[in-house]
Amino acid sequence: MNKRLLVASALLFCSSTILAQEVAYQEYDLDNGLHVILHQDNTAPVVTTAVMYHVGGKDRTEDRTGFAHFFEHLLFEGTKNIENGKWFEIVSSNGGMNNANTSQDRTYYYEVFPSNNLKLGLWMESERMLHPVINQDGVDTQNEVVKEEKRLRYDNSPYGKILFAVSENLFKKHPYKDPNIGYMKDLDAASLEEFIAYKNKYYVPNNATLVVAGDIVIDQTKKWIFDYFSPIPKGVEIIRDYPKEDPITTAxxxxxxxxxxxxxxxxxxxxxxxxxxxxxxxxxxxxxxxxxxxxxxxxxxxxxxxxxxxxxxxxxxxxxxxxxxxxxxxxxxxxxxxxxxxxxxxxxxxxxxxxxxxxxxxxxxxxxxxxxxxxxxxxxxxxxxxxxxxxxxxxxxxxxxxxxxxxxxxxxxxxxxxxxxxxxxxxxxxxxxxxxxxxx
Structure with missing residues (x-):
């Protein structure tokens, strides 16, 4: 083996070894039930701030499907201290990017910032949890956004409804029988009070996990987390008791x-x-x-x-x-x-x-x-x-x-x-x- 190939092999081995290293983390709970996980990695000056809520498409009542996915959009509208429509502008103007996604089981929001903007990321996520503005204008705006997403991704997309066909045939009782995005008639029929009640039930610290990963100073990060998130009131305990499916015994x-x-x-x-x-x-x-x-x-x-x-x-x-x-x-x-x-x-x-x-x-x-x-x-x-x-x-x-x-x-x-x-x-x-x- 020539020297150049030997060096390349050694570098590859070292790279693989580094990638496979154990992930170190700390975790603890605030008094309001928010679970916090910290991972320090100072190799690059970036930080990810993420909040996962234990709420997804299955968390709904009959005739009120799609609320979790709807809130994925609605909670970008604005807060008491973030002007309506300014969320993405604030993130991008401070060198960051953000996104969110919803499954049948959870909703996940995250920002990636230069590490000197960690405090901003934590403040924004605490604002989303504590001070979201949920009004009829925001509901109406996001209703149209969700309808357009449904048309693009499912109604007018080749093979877009395959998973809908699968879930409605595999499940007859459990909420998994209905699509995560929900039925538009359910969102149209929902009142503003129902949306507010949904937020108050599920988007609470004791139903959430906060993760901060990247170029952080642990003690300073813990202080900011305490300052921004500990004042948020604990929510009522959520009890899930979804119906069990009967076994499929005939094709x-x-x-x-x-x-x-x-x-x-x-x-x-x-x-x-x-x-x-x-x-x-x-x-x-x-x-x-x-x-x-x-x-x-x-x-x-x-x-x-x-x-x-x-x-x-x-x-x-x-x-x-x-x-x-x-x-x-x-x-x-x-x-x-x-x-x-x-x-x-x-x-x-x-x-x-x-x-x-x-x-x-x-x-x-x-x-x-x-x-x-x-x-x-x-x-x-x-x-x-x-x-x-x-x-x-x-x-x-x-x-x-x-x-x-x-x-x-x-x-x-x-x-x-x-x-x-x-x-x-x-x-x-x-x-x-x-x-x-x-x-x-």
Whole structure:
């Protein structure tokens, strides 16, 4: 090996070693119940300030869907001390960027600033929690914003409603049956008082986790956090008691139509346990085994060899109470959806009845090692992982030890979990079709 190659290899090794280092953090609670997690990394002069609220699409009553996603937008409107419409201007003019996102289980807000603006980031998030202005003008404005988002991302987007079709067929009782974005008629019908009540219930310190990650001074950061967040009153304890689903014991076959597509798709879906369950980790590995990359079982067979599918994939969609495991495929030419379903079931059947090879098992372990390292490679990712691990998994230390769960999963366990959840009698098969044209 020449010297140049030797140096490059050494640098690569050092880089990998650094990226894989344990994430150090401190965590504590304020008296009002706000959980705080601090991660110090002084290698670059940037800091991420993030707040995760334990409220998502599932936290609603019947006929009032979509509130959590709506609040993702509404809480950027303004506060008692931030003029309406000025939030993004304040962030960008101080060298920062920000965003937010909502799932069925949580809502996440974050800012990334130069580290000398940490105090500003903390003040803005405390303002969002303590002093949001919720009035009819803001509600009306964001109602139109959400409607436009729904039109762009779902109503007028090819295959945009696939997950809606899956969830409404997998769930009949649990709130996961309804889309995270909600139904527009529910938002239209809601009163201003209902929105205010929703804010007072869920956007409180004892239902939130604050993470500060990056170039910080710990003692100073703690003081600012105390100054800005400790005066916020604690909310009433939130009790969740969502209905349990009956097991699926007979295969379900249905059709859905999408006016935005020309090529149909097949979706085979299974209801699975919530993401804290060990079996959910195993299902992650099964989906990677089946469809991650051109050498995966489904892709190689259906796209490369048999040329049946334009695209095929397996997804394990983790959620807090129940997961959704789905396999989808788009046909080539005259290939029927039933033919795709047969090919998919053949590979899933093998996973249920046969140990995967040692070579495939080693490749899986390598992929999950790589994902684990990459997830902690920057402060934004670390902040998100810390908040998620504490709030949704109940274990902040997963940021350093989650890989041990994947390492401990055996080939036999992969087969057993596939056999437990991915059976023909437990599945929903959806023919996702171009919308039928009316007869002339």
């Amino acid at each position: 379900i076959k249905t059709k859905e139509y999408d006016p935005n597509i020309q090529i149909p798709a097949t979706i085979i879906a299974y209801r699975t346990p919530g993401f804290k369950d060990r079996d959910a980790y195993v299902l992650d590995m099964i989906s990677t085994y089946l469809s991650d990359g051109p050498t995966s079982k489904l892709y190689k067979k259906m796209v490369d060899v048999q040329k049946q599918a334009l695209q095929v994939g397996a997804l394990n969609i983790g959620q807090e109470d129940y997961g959704m495991y789905l396999v989808y495929a788009l046909p080539v030419g005259e290939t029927t959806l039933d033919t795709l379903n047969v090919s998919i079931e053949e590979e899933i059947s093998k996973a249920r009845t046969t140990l995967i090879s040692e070579n495939d098992y080693k490749k899986l372990q390598n992929k999950f090692e790589n994902r684990f390292v990459n997830s902690n490679s920057n402060v934004e990712g670390i902040a998100s992982s810390l908040a998620t691990n504490y709030m949704l998994y109940g274990d902040t230390s997963l940021i350093n030890k989650e890989i041990e769960i994947y390492r401990s999963i055996t080939r036999k366990e992969i087969m057993e979990v596939a056999n437990k959840y991915l059976n023909p009698k437990q599945r929903v098969t959806i023919d996702y079709l171009p919308e039928e044209k009316p007869a002339n």
